[in-house]
Structures are given as structure tokens and as C-alpha cells.
Amino acid sequence: MTRVELVALGASWGGLQAIETVLGALPSTFPATVVIAQHRPSAGQDGMLEHLLDTHCALAVTEAEDKQELRPGCVVVAPADYHLLVDAGRAALSVDEPLHYSRPSIDVLFGSAAAAYGDRAAGVVLTGANADGAHGLAQIAARGGHAIVQDPDCAERSEMPAAALWSTPEAQVLALEQIGPALVELAGTPEDARR
Amino acid sequence: MAVRVNDDVQEARERLEIELLLEGIQRAYGYDFRGYALASLRRRLWHRVHGEGLETISGLQERILHDPSCMDRLLRDLSINVTGMFRDPNFHRALRETVFPVLRTHPFIRVWNAGCSTGEEIYSLAIALHEEGLLDRARIYATDIDEAALQRARSGAFSMEHMQRYTENYLRAGGRDEFSRYYSADGDVARFDPALAEGTVFAQHNLVTDGSFNEFQLIVCRNVLIYFGRELQEAVLELFGASLTRFGILALGRKESIRQSRHAGAYEPLVESEKIFRRRS
Numbered sequence: 495m496t497r498v499e500l501v502a503l504g505a506s507w508g509g510l511q512a513i514e515t516v517l518g519a520l521p522s523t524f525p526a527t528v529v530i531a532q533h534r535p536s537a538g539q540d541g542m543l544e545h546l547l548d549t550h551c552a553l554a555v556t557e558a559e560d561k562q563e564l565r566p567g568c569v570v571v572a573p574a575d576y577h578l579l580v581d582a583g584r585a586a587l588s589v590d591e592p593l594h595y596s597r598p599s600i601d602v603l604f605g606s607a608a609a610a611y612g613d614r615a616a617g618v619v620l621t622g623a624n625a626d627g628a629h630g631l632a633q634i635a636a637r638g639g640h641a642i643v644q645d646p647d648c649a650e651r652s653e654m655p656a657a658a659l660w661s662t663p664e665a666q667v668l669a670l671e672q673i674g675p676a677l678v679e680l681a682g683t684p685e686d687a688r689r
Numbered sequence: 690m691a692v693r694v695n696d697d698v699q700e701a702r703e704r705l706e707i708e709l710l711l712e713g714i715q716r717a718y719g720y721d722f723r724g725y726a727l728a729s730l731r732r733r734l735w736h737r738v739h740g741e742g743l744e745t746i747s748g749l750q751e752r753i754l755h756d757p758s759c760m761d762r763l764l765r766d767l768s769i770n771v772t773g774m775f776r777d778p779n780f781h782r783a784l785r786e787t788v789f790p791v792l793r794t795h796p797f798i799r800v801w802n803a804g805c806s807t808g809e810e811i812y813s814l815a816i817a818l819h820e821e822g823l824l825d826r827a828r829i830y831a832t833d834i835d836e837a838a839l840q841r842a843r844s845g846a847f848s849m850e851h852m853q854r855y856t857e858n859y860l861r862a863g864g865r866d867e868f869s870r871y872y873s874a875d876g877d878v879a880r881f882d883p884a885l886a887e888g889t890v891f892a893q894h895n896l897v898t899d900g901s902f903n904e905f906q907l908i909v910c911r912n913v914l915i916y917f918g919r920e921l922q923e924a925v926l927e928l929f930g931a932s933l934t935r936f937g938i939l940a941l942g943r944k945e946s947i948r949q950s951r952h953a954g955a956y957e958p959l960v961e962s963e964k965i966f967r968r969r970s
Contacts, residue, residue, distance in 0.1 A: 560915045560945050561726075561922070573944050576915075579728035587915045587944050588729040589771045606728045612700050637699065 498640060498680040499614040500564070500580065501526050502607045504600030504630070506533040506622025508650030510543070512670055513620065514550040517569065519674020522552040526616075526681035527564040529572075529580055529607070531598040533622070536575040544571050558585045572598035579606035594626040604630020613638030616680055618673060619665075620644045622654030628661040640680055641665035642673060706746040707734065713750055718760055721897050722767065724921030730767075737763045768835035770806035770913070773851065774813045775858035777943055780911075781813060782863045783960040788938055789821050791959075791967075792906055798827040801905045801932065803896060804913035805831040808842025809855075812871075813862075814909065815885040820865050824888065830903065832894035839891050845881040847872075852879050896925050901932040908933060912942040919949075926952045930968070939966045 505513055509532045517528070532543060547555045547569070555569040558578050562585045564570060570585055572578030577598050579586045586606070593599035600619070604627060607615040617634040619627040621644060635641040643665045646652035659665060668676055707730070711723045722730065738749045741759065752759045775781045792798045798818075805811050811831045818824040833839050847855075856868040872879040894902070896913070908929050914922050929939055930952055939947075939956065941964040947953045956966035 558944065559948075560942075561919055561949065576944055577729075579732070581726065581728035584919075586726045586728040588732075589912045589915070590729065590732070590769065591771055602732065605732065609700065609703065609731055610728065612697065 496613045496638075497682045498616045498677070499526050499566075500607055500611045501528045501616045501618065501677055501681070502580075502604055502634070503528065503530045503618045503620065504532075504604065504622075504627040504654075505530070505620035506596075506600075506624060506626065506651070506654055508621040509533065510546060512644065512650070514547060515670050516618070516620070516674045516677070517547060517551040517553065517555070519671070520551070520553060520678065523567070523683075524553060524678065524681060525566045525683065526677070527566060528553070528569040529558075529564070529578060529585070529603060530569065531572045531578055531600045531603040533596045533598070533600075533626070534574050536597070547571065558587060560587045561585065572603065577602040579603060581606065581610050594624050596624075596626055600627035601630040605633050608633040608637040608639060611639065616640035616642060616677065618642045618644070618677070619655055619658035620670075621649040621651050623651040624654055625657035627654060628657040631658045631665065632661040635662050635664060642676065643667050644673065645669050703731075703746065706750070707731065710734070710746055710750040710753070713754055714760070714763075717754055718757075720764065724897065724918050724924070726916055726918050729916055733766045733769075734763075737766050740766075764835075765837070768833075768838065770804060770833075770835075770838070772806045772809045772912075773858070774809045774847070774855040775862045775864075776810070776813075776911075777963075778858045778861035780862075780940070780943065780963045780965075781817060781858075782861070783963040783965060784814075784940070785817055785821060785863045787960050788907060788940070788965060789817070789823060791938065792823060792827075793821075795906055796826065798823060798907070799830065799903060799905045800827060800907045800909065801830045801832070801903070803832055803894070803908060803910040803929075805833050805839070805842055805891075806835070807838050807847075808845065809847065810909065810911065811842060811889055812845065812881050812885055813859075815889065816859070816864070816871055817862070819885065824885075827888055829889040830905070831889055831891045834893065834895045836893050839893060843886070843891050845883060845886055846875075846878045847881070849874060849877045849879050896928065897921065901928055903932065904934045905932055905937060906934050907938045907940065909940045911940065912945070914945050915942065923950060923952070926950055930955060933968050935968065935970060937968050939968070940964065941966070
């Protein structure tokens with residue numbers, strides 16, 4: 495099976511806590527890149543989200559800058575009021591119209607991950623109260639990537655995971671605590687990454 | 690189980706289709722999008738594919754080559770630039786507090802707003818320059834690739850529904866007056882005082898193909914470079930370098946950087962957090 499090189503996380507309502515749980519389970523040697531679209535108010539302070547996450551995570555968390563390199567083991571968060579996309583090992587930002595009233599939008603991030611990483615991408619839809627991420631997760635799955643959805647019954651808000659499951663029924667359903675360990679397995683070891 | 694096309698093949702094929710389409714557009718219409726950032730370009734191309742009721746990017750290529758009106762529709766998709774007045778108030782505050790004092794030392798001020806889109810930033814700049822007593826000796830050059838956007842920029846008419854948000858932005862950006870003093874409400878349209886744009890020159894300019902046309906003390910180009918690939922970004926930064934006076938100031942978008950560019954050494958940060966740079970010589 496192809497090793498996952500890019501993990502894309504999407505979260506909305508209640509997402510910060512859920513993301514912290516997932517990232518908290520990743521070791522400092524985690525060999526894949528993690529990109530995150532978390533819905534946030536556009537007036538949100540720069541760096542606040544990454545600061546919060548940094549305190550719970552063995553990996554370095556930064557807010558995306560345009561065309562920055564996506565290195566193994568780095569965690570890159572979409573800035574407020576920008577869409578985050580990925581392209582051949584680099585981040586790319588856009589100020590295109592919000593999608594699902596959201597910028598960053600999870601669908602935009604996932605769509606770019608599917609196109610650029612194909613079966614080397616994993617998409618994870620976490621708690622939220624809308625349908626963002628459902629379309630993008632289906633795109634990741636259609637390109638042979640790995641689809642994971644937080645168990646709607648255990649999510650703080652079930653609407654977003656439920657919508658993702660509706661669009662991608664083959665997605666793996668996991669309790670929040672199981673997602674980090676599953677990603678560790680999908681990403682393999684740092685030795686695999688060098689091969 | 691359905692046969693699934695090998696993913697690498699699928700990705701390579703899509704890339705090929707996009708390259709052929711852009712090549713065709715360049716040769717048939719002269720617009721050059723080949724250096725654009727692939728990720729956001731791909732999104733907009735697929736948006737047009739679906740908008741035309743088509744299935745593939747090759748299908749879009751066929752229609753575009755045979756139907757100029759389809760090219761017009763794609764152009765509109767590709768030139769959308771979402772903007773707003775006093776977008777990122779911290780940036781506009783930094784302009785007022787740190788950049789304008791530098792401009793003040795010049796007898797005559799030339800500002801280039803590259804990629805001005807529908808003009809919200811022009812009026813934001815003009816209002817701030819006016820309040821700092823600089824507008825009378827300033828000329829703003831407002832350029833964009835999109836003539837329709839420039840047309841709207843010239844009109845100085847913006848939707849009333851945004852005015853509350855713009856007023857909040859204006860105040861957070863250090864505005865010193867009543868924001869509503871600058872426009873008159875005309876139904877659902879806010880018409881800005883034409884005096885604000887008296888010193889502004891609106892002109893079509895393509896950052897990809899057109900050259901330098903003047904020297905400026907300040908170039909403002911926000912959230913335009915993000916749509917360009919790295920090579921094209923380098924070319925545009927070269928153009929900006931050639932269009933700045935000695936110690937001229939370059940202001941980019943909040944998440945854009947020259948750090949990775951080969952031009953990085955030519956600048957020092959003036960307000961690092963707001964991506965405002967100053968030429969070292």
C-alpha cells in the first residue's frame with residue numbers, strides 16, 4: 495500500500511479541541527506533512543490558532559505562507575480569510591470566494607490534496623455543523639487516497655462528519671482518540687519516508 | 690470492482706490537459722496563464738468546465754478554441770479578485786503609522802496599486818492619504834488586467850451592504866473621521882466622493898506581459914502574487930524592483946513573502962508582520 499505523505503484535516507465547530515487530540519497522538523518523528531483547514535472568524539488574530547495547537551503537539555505548527563515548502567513532519571494551518579491549497583510539495587493560498595460561507599474551506603483544501611497527492615493523501619473530517627469537507631473527501635477517495643471520518647456519534651457536532659459519510663460511505667469511521675494512531679500507521683516510519 | 694485508473698496516470702493526464710489548454714489560449718488569444726499557480730488555477734478551470742456543462746478540461750479546450758465567448762467567460766473566472774475596503778486593518782494602520790511618514794519626505798508621491806481589481810483598496814488608500822494631508826501631492830496609479838474591474842473601480846460605487854464592515858475596518862485602521870462622510874447612499878449603492886479619485890490614473894496593465902512604466906515611492910500589490918507560480922512571482926518582483934525609487938517601499942499581502950525569492954536581499958523589512966518591505970538602496 496502507498497505510504498501517506500500528506501494528511502489533510504478539516505474541522506469546524508468544536509474543531510480546535512478535536513485537532514489537538516489528533517495532533518497530540520503524533521510523535522515528533524511523524525514523517526508526513528499535516529495541513530489543516532479549521533473554520534475561523536475572518537477577524538481572527540494571526541498566529542492564535544497555531545499557538546494554541548503548538549502547546550499540544552510534538553510537531554512544529556505554523557500558519558501557512560504562500561508557496562512555503564511542505565516538509566515531512568511539519569503542521570501547516572490555513573490562515574484566517576485565506577483558502578489553503580497544496581501543490582507538489584508547496585502550500586498555495588487564494589482569496590477566492592468563501593465556500594460554505596467559509597474561507598478557509600475544507601473542500602478547497604481537500605480538492606487540491608486529491609489532485610496533487612492522489613493516493614498519497616489522507617483526508618480527515620472532524621466535528622462541525624455544516625457540510626464542508628464532504629465533497630473534498632469524496633475527491634480524495636476517488637483518487638485512491640485514504641478517507642477518515644470522526645464517528646458522528648462521538649463528535650461535538652455530528653453534521654459535518656455525517657455529511658462526509660454520506661458522500662464517502664467507504665470512509666473509515668474512527669473515534670477521535672483512534673485517528674492519530676491510524677495516521678501514524680498510514681504514514682509509516684521515518685525510514686519508509688527516506689526510501 | 691471497477692477498474693481504477695492508476696492515480697499517477699490520472700494526475701499526469703490532468704496536468705497535460707491543463708498545459709495544452711493554456712498553450713492553446715496563449716496561441717489563440719495571447720493571454721498567458723502558463724505561469725499561474727496550478728492549484729488555484731485548476732480549481733477555476735474545473736469551475737468553468739462544470740459551468741459549461743462539460744466533463745473534461747480537454748472538452749473546455751475544444752470549446753474555447755472554437756467559441757470566443759467561452760474564452761470571455763473563462764477570463765472572467767480567472768480574473769476574479771476578491772477585495773474589500775481597509776481589508777486587514779492592521780496593514781492599513783501600518784501604512785499610516787510607518788509608511789506615510791516616509792512618503793511625507795517627498796515633494797511628490799507616486800503610488801502604484803498593482804492588481805487593484807474593483808478599486809476598494811484605491812479608495813482606502815486615498816482616504817488615508819487625505820486624512821494625513823498627503824492626497825493633494827499624491828498620484829495613485831491603479832492597474833489591473835481586467836478592464837471590467839477597472840470600469841467598476843473608476844465608478845467609485847460599492848454595495849451599501851458592506852459599509853458597516855468597511856466602517857469597522859476603517860476605524861480599526863486608524864481612521865480619524867466619520868467614514869460615512871466619504872460616500873453618499875444611493876439606494877443600495879454607496880457612491881464615494883469623486884474628489885478622492887481625482888489624482889488616480891486607472892489603466893489596464895498585465896503584470897505577466899507588460900513592463901515597468903514609472904518609478905514609485907510605494908507599490909501596493911496585495912494577494913495577487915499568490916495566484917502566480919514561483920517563476921512568475923520572481924519575474925513580477927523583478928518588475929517591481931525596476932519600478933521602485935531608491936529606498937522605495939513594497940507592500941504585499943499578509944501571507945505573501947519575498948523571503949524565498951532571489952530578490953529578498955534587495956529589501957529590508959519595514960513592518961515585518963504586515964509584509965511591508967523597503968529597498969536597501
